[in-house]
Amino acid sequence: QKGETVRIAFMDPLSGPFANVGQNQLKSWQFAAERLSGAKNPAGVKFEVVGFDNKGSPQESLNTLKAAADQGFRYITQGNGSGAGLAILDAVSKYNERNPGKELIYLNYAAVDPAMTNEKCDYWHFRLDADTTMKMEALTSFMKDQPKVTKVYVIGQNYSHGQQVAKYFKEGIARKRPDVKIVGEDLHPIGQVKDFSPYVAKIKQSGADAIVTGNWGQDLTLLVKALNDAGLKVPMYTYYAGVTGTPTALAAGGDSEVYVVAYGHANHTGELGAMGADFFKKFSDDYYTYATYNGINLLGAAMAKAKSTEPAKVAKAMEGLAVKSFAGEVTMRASDHQLQQSMFITKWQKAKKGEYSVEKTGYTFVPIKEMAPYISSTPTSCQMKRPA
Amino acid sequence: MLKIENLHAFYGKSHVLHGVHFNVGQGEIVALLGRNGSGRSTTAKAIMGMVDCTGVVDWKGKHTLGMKPYEIAHLGLGYVPENRDIFPKLTVHQNLMLGQKSAKGGGRWSFDDMYEMFPRLKERQHTEAGVLSGGEQQMLTLCRTLMGDPELIIIDEPTEGLAPKIVELVGEYLKKLKEKGISVLLIEQKLTIAMSISDRALVMGHGSIVFEGTPDTLRADAYIRKEWLEV
């Protein structure tokens, strides 16, 4: 397979309100592919990533999937939104069933609905990010050791992700710190709240000393701003403070204590650090989708192992495959195709010299704790159906 | 004061006025008669710059053709449209206010003059004009134009839908306007009133003037009456 070109179809919003994220991630994939092509990967193949605009819509994703399949793409990658992710997962599964010999592989780099590796798991789907439960394992493990945390307020967007965050947090913390009280829980419609001050008043009244939220985008920044405005200094534990645009908005809102749980952070050194710096030089934008690095590496290793770029063989090779990543070794768990990897808790603060200034804000996310893969590993209910 | 020469008017491609000539002097009431569809309303609109036309419209030595309606109105021409174009959602008083060309007022006529002329309007001054009776609306359009203090007023069928008694009253009023030196171009259907108050009568047929003379000559001219006014 040496010298072969492997084309990957990237499908995420490239136009419309979420284009910023999609564009950045497409560049990240292309950047990683270029950098890890040829001799840089054990299979010696050349990777090429082509963007398809799915507009964030599950139905449109199915169209782009058809378009990609028509054009001979055999590898699909997507990440923005579990809605589109589940649609692709399902469609890829059906496609492979109905078109034997022309199988597709779906590399999921950021859709984190646990269902995708549990009840709805599929042989052709591989997740590079960590799902909601894993992040919550890491987060609760971290919070367990924070004596300051005694009363927690949970707030989230009222849709599956927000509901899952609330649910898993309550389970996890009850297991690890039964003394921590949940003093309040709010679910608000997604994207509908313009003014968070009523919620802040509620949080203040509850006497909470920590906030846990799965909010992202505007729902997160407005919440942080409202807390700042009211002068309420309560640490926030979040999932998505690092997403494009959010750091800028956070910085504009002033100092606040925000923690993020993720499988990577802005201040990696070594290969990934260099990549981030080069990426910034080239695109004047942050490289934060580190899963692209793992993804290409994993594909390369699997192709080398399978001695083929044929998806059916590569998928088989990827099961249980371990590769070196930017933070230790990662393993693609065979039972549910969930990548097992280290998790980080990072804190939002003013960047010191030598630290990476996120979105040129002068702030950064510094890692304050790294957790080995086993800590965040969660059991799966997946009953993988493997092709005969 | 107003001189019209060789006026041609068009609605899109259809040619409606075919070279109209006439003039209106100071303090004169001129009746413009004719059958339905003969082009009288179009003449009025042409003078006000509301339809495409060619020819000469000369108002006090100024060519007004090609000007915008509001510019023409500011030169002192007033127009009372035919189908009671009152503003239905505004009150009677607000309708009158819009007749004034500047918010300060200061014309020859005040609100009170108007209310005195038609007491009925005073009673209804805070009602939405849209619910007024047909006749009340007709009164309102007339007063609204007067509020703009015109020197020449073009009235298109002012007595339409008015009770006989009120028709008489309108006639009286037009005469009073004349006394104040205001010229009137009166477009009418009802011969009786038009003949009784006007100084001169014009008869229009198929888009041009077919008769010009005093009411008396018109009364005498059976042919014109038969050919151009009746069936």
Place this chain on the structure above:
Amino acid sequence: MNASASPMTPSAYYGFKPLNIGRWVVWSLFALVLVAAPLVFTSSLSQTMLTQMGIAIIVCLSYNMLLGQGGMLSFGHAVYSGLGSFLSIHALNLVVKGQWPIPVSLIPVIGGLAGMLFAILFGYVTTKKAATPFAMITLGIGELVFAMSLMFPEFFGGEGGVSSNRVAGPKPFGITFGPQIQLYYLIAIYTFICTGLMFAFTRTPLGRMLNAVRDNPERVEFVGYDTRKVRYIAFIIAAFFAGISGGLAALNFEIVTSEVVSGYRSGAYLLFTFLGGATFFFGPIIGGILMVLAFVLLSEITKAWLLYLGLVFLFMLMYAPGGIASLIMMNLRVAAFGRLKELWVSYLALAVTAFIVLIGAASMIEMVYHLKLNPALGPQLKFIGISLNAHGLDSWFGCIFVMLTGIGLFEVARRQFARQWGEIQEFIEKEMKRRESL
């Protein structure tokens, strides 16, 4: 009772009903196109697009029942197609589980009934009002349903939506609906029948009264009809067809997510129905086709597709507010008077010059987008076969030059055309007057 007793009644007038040949031809052609389309466009993407066009045609036509025929501007039509989709997919899941013994091909009817059911429910309040209040209530209900759809994963399936498998239940003649082409023909049949039914609706007493309600609701009350009931029934019928299209969409995608009830969807129905032409029955058919082309094809060709879409709407509204259908009808009228032939040179000139303008303008737009989105890929880009250098003055000058020349030539062509067109219209008016007075 008196009126018909008039001695002059031409009672024989309707005794003879000629076979309407034109209509037969049109409908046969429509059927033929539906049958032949997938044989011409064979790639799997074009087949999915054709499938979606069928779906879009039904929903746009049903939307136009409200907008074009009833004067009801709805901002929430996706609620009915969307809820139809959801109930269909749930029904399909029951079929998959073997709990419901109905054939898959009838699932869309369930969607239709679901749409109807919700229209009976919501329509009761929305159709109380007309005009702007109607529009606003539909907006409000649309927002509410959409917000709810995210809040209740139990029914709406959360972010991932509800998925299913259409290969289920009995398989008559080996038709599984697994291959896209089989599904296409199912949808084509539905499209044909629904279009036929909706056209038939416009020829019924209720359909006509709906037009009357659009034109002058007050007067309708004085000829014995309850305007609200007319609106209500029409609303329910429209929702039925919307639901059918939703059901077909559920079969096609085999997944239904909350986006199907979103305001974006409703907005898209509105825009494309209008673009196709709301004043003619067949306008929304064009609209539906354009909708799929824009969303699936245009967006792949260029990242600036939303900008183009916005511009197209703006110009369309300003210069041809009747939509594409009205342009077609205007030309048909000219053709009916036998004068279309003279226009082809002008049309060719217009098309060529407009194309030049378009190339110039589009190249510049593409360069701007390229600079913005792909600065790292260097200033070079390829656009419809032309290499452009987004940093090079020559590229910019070239584009501006092409565009300005195009505009100049276009204006010349347009003037010529306008003159000719005006003259022909004048001729037609005269001709019509003449025929009238015969």
Place this chain on the structure above:
Amino acid sequence: MSNPYALELKDLRKSFGKTEIIRGASLAVNAGERIAVIGPNGAGKSTLFNLISGRFAPTSGEVLLNGNRIDGLKPFEINRMGLSRSFQITNIFPKLSVFENLRCGVLWSLGYKYTFLKFLADLDDANERAEALMHMIKLDRKRDVLAMNLTYAEQRALEIGITIAGGATVILLDEPTAGMSKSETRRFIELIKEVTVGKTLLTVEHDMGVVFGLADKIAVVVYGEVIAYDTPEAVRANQRVQEAYLGSHVAEAQAAGGGH
């Protein structure tokens, strides 16, 4: 059953806000009579029609149609009971053709209701009736012209056509000849006479020529009351009517010159 009146108003009152516009109007019309309603501008003639036809609900009082109470009912309910009206300001379906306008007027009375299971083209009775109407109001030539493209007089004729289309037995016409020339008016009056044979007719008019030519009886409305209700001759002689409405010579001239 015992009520002989086609239309009866009993002490009808209507206020808008604080102003009372109709102040106890009473009127009884026998079936088959032609009544002209006259009165000064703003007396409440149109309002009276609005109350009868259900456009407004009266504040108090009763309206009986063939002995049945209809006050407070909706316009379409009243229409279904056999009362139809025209409007002072033309009120037709502008984007439908002449034929369609008339057919809309016919449909309910022939019992087609809200059906969408029959084709219009197959409703022979409705189509024949619409054709006949079109012929009667002399618009055959404009069959497929959109109503908004008709001339004013044609629109007025269509207005009447729609009004009589449903075969109502009681017909209210509000200034049917407004805006027409003498000759057109005359033609129109003939038309009205022709199409309302055997029906009860109430019409508002300011043209005394028309009034005296058309009406069997005249009702004079002043300040929301019916102050006189009698034969034309008696009304013309009535001193109060002279003062309130007719004025001096204009009325005479009009009445005399009405025929020209």
Place this chain on the structure above:
Amino acid sequence: MEFFTISLLNGISYGLLLFMLSSGLTLIFSMMGVLNFAHASFYMIGAFFAYTITQLVGFWPALLLAPLAVGLIGAAFEKYCLRRVHKFGHVAELLITFGLSFIILEVVQLIWGTSSVDYRVPAELSGPLFTLFGTQFPAYRGFMMLVALLMLVAIWLLLTRTRIGLVIQAALTHPETVEALGHNVPRVFMMVFGGGAALAGLAGVIGGNAFVTEPGMAGAVGPVIFVVVVVGGMGSLAGAFLASILIGVVQTFAVGIDSSFLGAAAMAGWQITPETFGYALWKLKVSQVAPILPFLLLVLMLIFRPKGLLGTREG
């Protein structure tokens, strides 16, 4: 008490903010009858202009210049586009503003990129205005409330002290007649539309840094400002004001209410279990639906009082 006071304050300030966002829309809608779908887009360009101008010359000039620029764009749009479709009716007018909102969104993304920009509250106005029960009330929020009130007064003066409103309303039914009475109707339309756009722009200058300035901001506020205008009553400024405050207060207090139908049912003696039909609906808390209450209010209002709170007409 503490919670009540703070919530009331929050509610009123949020209400004023809604009014600030919707005042321009009210102006255009009540006068011209145009449902301006691009209103939120004007709000957005206001914010982006302010961001750029602030970087060049500071916040205070931006407060003046950005609305002016937006107003000019609005006026130009009226003159070259909206005016042409006026004769085709309200649906066409609405759709053309719809089209405009697409274009504005794309252009904004082209100029300022697709992600949020760092537009901050000026130093003079950051920090708390006062502290109540240990909760700070931000100075900038006070500033916003003040501007909202100023807008109210300005529009009110415009409506009552000038005849612009009358001219426009009259021109909606009989434009030619109004012109014949001596009023320059096209110019008045242009000014009003431009004025409405400028108000939106001003709201953008002030709202942009209070919230987040990003291309998605238009979509986020779009629907709710329609609610304000409709609930308040078409054609009524006072109504819009009242509706803003009402929605602000209701929504704020609703966030504080954590009860659901479950509680009510329990009181009525019904047993609702997760197996009960529609359990998800039963367990919904008032606080969870708070942000969508405006839409519920809109639907209810239109059903029971279609004129809106203080409206004078239905359509």
